[in-house]
Amino acid sequence: MGGKTVIRGCDWAVTWNAGGGTDGSGGHTYAHGVDVAFEDGVLIHVGPNYTGDADIEVDGSGRMVMPGFVDIHSHPSSEPGNKGLNEELGSPKLGQSGLYEYMPVFRMLPEGAPHATRFAIWEMLKSGVTTFCDLSGNRENWVDEVADTGIRGVLCPMYRSAVWSTKNGHSVVYDWDEAMGERGLESACALIDAADRHPSGRMSGMMGPSQIDTCTPALIQASKAEAERRGITMQIHAAQSIVEFNEMTGRHGMTPIEWLDDIGVLTSGTIIGHGIFLNDHPWVHWPNANDFERLVASGTAVAHCPNVFWRRGIALNHVGRYMSAGIPLGLGTDTFPHNFLHELEIAMVAGRLMAGTFDQATTEQLFWAGTVGGARAIRRDDIGKLEVGCKADLVLVDLTHPYMQPMRDPIRSLLYSAGDRAITDVFVDGTRVVDGGEVRTIDIEATAAKLNEFQKVTISGVRKRDWAGRGIEDLAPMVLPTSD
Ligand SMILES: [Zn+2]
Incomplete structure (x- = not known):
């Protein structure tokens, strides 16, 4: 938040056409060579040639920008x-x-x-x-x-x-x-x-x-x-x-x-x-x-x-x-x-x-x-699309990622082939929360360690909570038998 950010020269973008869609109430559209600018968490420009100033410049080449x-x-x-x-x-x-x-x-x-x-x-x-x-x-x-x-x-x-x-x-x-x-x-x-x-x-x-x-x-x-x-x-x-x-x-x-x-x-x-x-x-x-x-x-x-x-x-x-x-x-x-x-x-x-x-x-x-x-x-008209006035909630996809190749249709490459591996950056309310594929705000190793601890406690209490008194091996046997 604060200051202006521009993601400049995105090779591809999923922009919003307010009169598009089958019923004319709006629809997503592919566009090329798009600058996306935002200030105080709100989109102020989505389209070619942003000429305003910016405190932070992000290179959009090799990227698709799309709504979160x-x-x-x-x-x-x-x-x-x-x-x-x-x-x-x-x-x-x-x-x-x-x-x-x-x-x-x-x-x-x-x-x-x-x-x-x-x-x-x-x-x-x-x-x-x-x-x-x-x-x-x-x-x-x-x-x-x-x-x-x-x-x-x-x-x-x-x-x-x-x-x-x-x-x-x-x-x-x-x-x-x-x-x-x-x-x-x-x-x-x-x-x-x-x-x-x-x-x-x-x-x-x-x-x-x-x-x-x-x-x-x-x-x-x-x-x-x-x-x-x-x-x-x-x-x-x-x-x-x-x-x-x-x-x-x-x-x-x-x-x-x-x-x-x-x-x-x-x-x-x-x-x-x-x-x-x-x-x-x-x-x-x-x-x-x-x-x-x-x-x-x-x-x-x-x-x-x-x-x-x-x-x-x-x-x-x-x-x-x-x-x-x-x-x-x-x-x-x-x-x-x-x-x-x-x-x-x-x-x-x-x-x-x-x-x-x-x-x-x-x-x-x-x-x-x-x-x-x-x-x-959920009755929100200001998220889910890249339109001026909406929240700066957006995602950058790496079009150069090998899983995205051949790169003809980026949404198809993303959904059918690459998955989250090609997502590099995620902005929420104008703040970059995911940066280079890493979530800046969460210590995932420490979080996973805690989750493992709590799962062990859950497992230890299964038998007393189950109506038939079954243990974890009876309720959820492992995929393979164990040899040792
Ligand atoms: Zn549910």
């Missing part, structure tokens, strides 16, 4: 600790999901949250994410910890009226405590106030009643009202598992989407993570509903996080259909790694496999979802 990605759904305080534990775990008698039997067993100690969060943000920054939504339990110092990494953070403290568990691996029980949910909502409001007040100007908030099946309708409605009052969004996990679909239809005789509509929150400004199990999903046999049409008509956004689901054989049906119908859709990294480019590639793979055709889940669609799509889902 917007990650609208992540759980960085816990997910990094699950690496090597739950990649191939789902409950065969609970709809293949890992949510009910395994997530509580592998939960890391709360003291590990700051380390896990830094680790996840390191991965995000290196893969070009400049804004992310952090869906975590509320904790002290959260705002400062995220702000210190240099990223732009939308903090979404999660709270709920019930806790789920399984005592037999084939049914889920809900332990209700409505007052707990109300206290959670109250403390979430305080946290969001603190985020809004943070001097960095990079922190903000989102309302987060955790899951459709663990919150009372009153808690969800109060959260939505609070989000509207503040002009922010609300995010809730819904239509994310077969168990939840059956639970909601069992309770109410309505699908999760119908029930959200019934209680008045299926509207613009609500984000559903993950919106998979609509009544017309091939795993659901519930013909007498119109979830997809309702979703389209409502303007409700969807947070699409394919990585955590494909590991369990589950996929959205299908991302190209959702986007073509106009459902506002952004991408998230619901699990480790928090490598956004990896997630983006999986979104294309899963989308085409589910559609059974190559012309769905196109590169253009998913690049849109990862940038402007995510920005619009």
